[in-house]
Amino acid sequence: xxxHWNWGIYWEASPEGxxxxxxxxxxxxxxxxxxxxxxWVIALLIGAAMGVVRSLPSPWAKxxxxxxxxxxxxxxxxxxxxxWYFVMPELVPDAWGDWLKQMxxxxxxxxxxxxxxxxxxxVAVQVSTGIAALPRGQQAAGxxxxxxxxQTYWYVLLPMAFRVILPPLTSELINTIKNSSVALTIxxxxxxxxxxxxxxxxxxxxxxxxxxxxxxxxxxxxxxxxMRLLExxxxxxxxxAG
Amino acid sequence: xxxxxxxxxxxxxxxxxxxxxxVLKDCSLDVTRGEVVVVCGPSGSGKSTLIKTVxxxxxxxxxTISVDGIxxxxxxxNLPRLRARVGMVFQHFxxxxxLSVLDNLDIAQRKVLGREREEARARSVALLKRVDLSAHAxxxxxxxxxxxxxxxxxxxxxxxxxxxxxxxxxxxxxxxEMVSEVLDVMVQLAREGMTMMVVTxxxxxxxxxxxxxxxxxxxxxxxxxPKEEFFGAVTNERARVFLSKILAH
Numbered sequence: 001x002x003x004h005w006n007w008g009i010y011w012e013a014s015p016e017g018x019x020x021x022x023x024x025x026x027x028x029x030x031x032x033x034x035x036x037x038x039x040w041v042i043a044l045l046i047g048a049a050m051g052v053v054r055s056l057p058s059p060w061a062k063x064x065x066x067x068x069x070x071x072x073x074x075x076x077x078x079x080x081x082x083x084w085y086f087v088m089p090e091l092v093p094d095a096w097g098d099w100l101k102q103m104x105x106x107x108x109x110x111x112x113x114x115x116x117x118x119x120x121x122x123v124a125v126q127v128s129t130g131i132a133a134l135p136r137g138q139q140a141a142g143x144x145x146x147x148x149x150x151q152t153y154w155y156v157l158l159p160m161a162f163r164v165i166l167p168p169l170t171s172e173l174i175n176t177i178k179n180s181s182v183a184l185t186i187x188x189x190x191x192x193x194x195x196x197x198x199x200x201x202x203x204x205x206x207x208x209x210x211x212x213x214x215x216x217x218x219x220x221x222x223x224x225x226x227m228r229l230l231e232x233x234x235x236x237x238x239x240x241a242g
Numbered sequence: 243x244x245x246x247x248x249x250x251x252x253x254x255x256x257x258x259x260x261x262x263x264x265v266l267k268d269c270s271l272d273v274t275r276g277e278v279v280v281v282c283g284p285s286g287s288g289k290s291t292l293i294k295t296v297x298x299x300x301x302x303x304x305x306t307i308s309v310d311g312i313x314x315x316x317x318x319x320n321l322p323r324l325r326a327r328v329g330m331v332f333q334h335f336x337x338x339x340x341l342s343v344l345d346n347l348d349i350a351q352r353k354v355l356g357r358e359r360e361e362a363r364a365r366s367v368a369l370l371k372r373v374d375l376s377a378h379a380x381x382x383x384x385x386x387x388x389x390x391x392x393x394x395x396x397x398x399x400x401x402x403x404x405x406x407x408x409x410x411x412x413x414x415x416x417x418x419e420m421v422s423e424v425l426d427v428m429v430q431l432a433r434e435g436m437t438m439m440v441v442t443x444x445x446x447x448x449x450x451x452x453x454x455x456x457x458x459x460x461x462x463x464x465x466x467x468p469k470e471e472f473f474g475a476v477t478n479e480r481a482r483v484f485l486s487k488i489l490a491h
Contacts, residue, residue, distance in 0.1 A: 140299050141336035145350035145402065146326025155349060159340045238384025239339050 009204045010211065021198050025211055028194030029219075035112045035190060036177045042116025043123045043176060050120065051127025051161075052153055065124065072121035077114075077182050084114045085186045111183035111190075119176050126168050130161030163234055170227040174220045191215060247311055248272040249406045249437045250296055255305035257291065265291050266302060267461040273406065278438045280448040280469075283458035284484060289441045290333075292458065293408050296439065297328040310405045326354045329399030329407040333415050335391040337383035343370065343394050344379045347401045355402065362401075369397040373427050389420030393427055400431075407431065409440040443488055449473060457481040 010022040018024075054065035072080070085107070089097035103109065134157060142152035162169075184193035195212040199205045250273040257266040265288045273279050281289045294300040295307060298314050298321055307314045312324055337346050347366035351357045357365070370376050373393040383391055392412060399407060409428065413421045425447050432438055432451035442448070448455055448469065455472040457465035457480070465472065465481045476482055 135334065135336070137332050137334050137336040138338070140294075141330075141332060141338070143322075144297055144299060144325055144328070144330040144332075145398070146322045146354035147350065148322050151353060155353060156338055160338075163340065236339055236384055237382045238386075239382065 003206070005206070006202075006204055007207060009198075009202055009207050012202075014198070015201050021202065021208075024194050024198055025191065025215070028189060028191040029215055031108070031189055032177070032180050032191040032219075035108060035115065035183060035188065036180045038112035039116035039119060039180065040173060040176050042113065043119035043172070046117065046120035047123025048127050048158070050124035051131065052158075054124060054128035055131040055157075065128075069121045069124055072118055073125075077118050077179055078185060080118055081111065081114045081182060081186055085110045107183065107186045107188040110186060111180065111188050115176065115179055115183070118179070119172060122172055122175070123169070126165045126172065127158075127161060130165035131157050133164050134160055163236070166227065166231045166234070170224055173223050173227060177220055177223060178216070248274045249277075249310055250439065251306075251308045252292075252296070253306050255292075255295060255302050255307060257295065257300065257302040257304075265461050266295070269305070269458075269461075269463050271456065271463060271466065273437060273439055275437055276435045277453045278432045278436075278440065278451050279454045279456060280452040281439065281441045281456045281458060282443060282445075282448070282484070282488075283464075287458040288461040289458045290410050293410050293439055293441050296406075296408055297325045297330060299330075322354065326350070326402050327405050329402060329404035331392070331395050331399055331407065331409045331412045333411040335383070335388070335395045335415075337391055337395055337398070339383050342380055342382055343375065343386070346383065346394060347398050350398070351401050365401055366397075369400055370394075372400075373397045387420060388416045389423045392416065392420075392424045396424075396427055396431075406437040406439065409438065409442065411441050411443075413442065413444060445473075445485075445489060457484065459484070 010025070011020050013019070014021050014024050016024065050065050050068055053061045054069070056062070075083075089100040091097075092100070100106065138156055138160070139152055142156035143149075147155060180190055181192035183190055184196065187193075189197075191212060195208050198211075199208040202208070250271070252269060252271040255266055255269045256264065258264045269288075269292055271279075271292075281293065283289050291300050295302050296309065298307075308316075309324060309328060312319060314321070314324065337343075338349070341349060344363065344366050347369060348359075348362045351362035351365060352359065355362075367376070367379070370379055373396060375390060375393055375397070378386060378390060378394075383394070386394065396407075396412075412428070413424050416424065421444070425444060428438070428440070428447065429451050440447070440452075452469045455465070455467060455469055456463055457472070457476075457478065459480050465476060465478045467476065472481075473485075476485065
């Protein structure tokens with residue numbers, strides 16, 4: 001292999017004229033963080049709502065949440081992003097389609113929402129599993145005390161369900177961050193896209209992807225560590241001990 | 243409310259799990275103010291289901307139930323409001339594991355009754371003292387023994403100032419050495435005049451404080467008799483067999 005190693009490449013000016021290659025990667029990392037954060041908030045909110053709907057006894061609730069989950073879970077993320085980005089603006093009324101196409105940062109919002117919805121199906125399954133894992137009497141106890149159904153969920157079931165599912169939620173958070181790289185296909189300048197750009201400008205493929213690998217690894221280790229910290233803070237004295 | 247009207251009036255209540263399985267068969271029962279009614283019977287006789295129909299935790303298809311004069315199925319009845327006035331103690335305690343003992347007592351007072359934080363807290367502290375658990379106020383349910391958890395659960399129900407207390411096998415899940423601490427609290431409550439409906443096999447408790455004993459079998463109320471009659475000269479064959487079995491030891 002006749003490869004010219006250059007580990008100093010990060011500090012060299014990029015041809016974009018806006019700083020060094022390190023600055024390029026940094027800007028990509030920020031976009032990855034932003035898009036992942038928004039997607040995660042969407043995934044948690046809609047996932048929690050759909051998970052609750054899935055846990056209700058009504059057959060209609062199960063049908064609605066089941067359809068939602070199976071649709072979003074069984075279509076590849078890449079196809080979903082393409083559907084939101086390329087297909088949806090053509091399907092909605094012209095005025096809306098034009099607005100969507102002309103929206104500044106359209107790739108960013110498409111990625112954040114598309115990824116958030118994709119992940120929300122997975123979070124929904126976790127949440128409903130967490131609710132199902134609680135003793136049946138917990139809901140009865142809340143109801144017997146006079147809580148309405150929403151109050152029973154809010155004050156009794158969800159606080160425990162989320163504690164139960166924190167470990168699998170950590171995986172889903174990491175999946176969200178990793179999956180954000182798919183957004184490069186609709187033109188979002190996130191970390192993977194900036195890495196590809198660095199490779200193409202500089203021909204330093206190893207240095208570029210070494211940086212991306214290390215950054216993703218550190219980012220996800222930090223996310224895991226933060227979730228562990230949260231787990232520890234929410235741990236209940238004596239719970240699960242017997 | 244009319245002082246002499248029954249706190250619980252159950253008339254011709256029937257419930258089916260499916261068309262082929264009837265769990266409650268035409269059950270009628272009155273519980274008057276200050277009365278302690280013990281419900282017993284073999285497992286599967288429908289006694290837990292019966293007690294859970296009183297606060298509409300279990301739906302039923304026929305008959306009527308009124309609590310403190312209010313029909314459960316009446317028009318415009320606010321079921322959560324009605325349930326808040328009926329205290330319920332479960333076999334498996336069902337404390338909220340993510341809340342401290344005090345918060346377990348506070349939460350429904352505040353969120354359902356709308357009491358201020360201080361008012362609710364004062365009531366909780368007083369009730370914890372009454373069940374002799376003041377020292378455990380800041381602990382979490384997971385740190386308490388079964389007997390202690392059940393006493394907290396009783397205090398939590400009392401905090402709502404209920405017109406009646408329902409107990410669904412409150413000592414069945416307890417280790418034997420913890421049964422008496424829970425029964426002691428219940429006996430004290432009965433002697434103070436609380437209206438109580440208690441599903442239990444603790445015949446000692448029934449002898450001590452019950453006014454009436456109801457015996458159920460296969461979804462039917464087979465015997466509904468004053469305590470003295472039930473323990474003295476129960477004539478029903480099924481009830482006699484049941485009693486001889488649980489009193490054999």
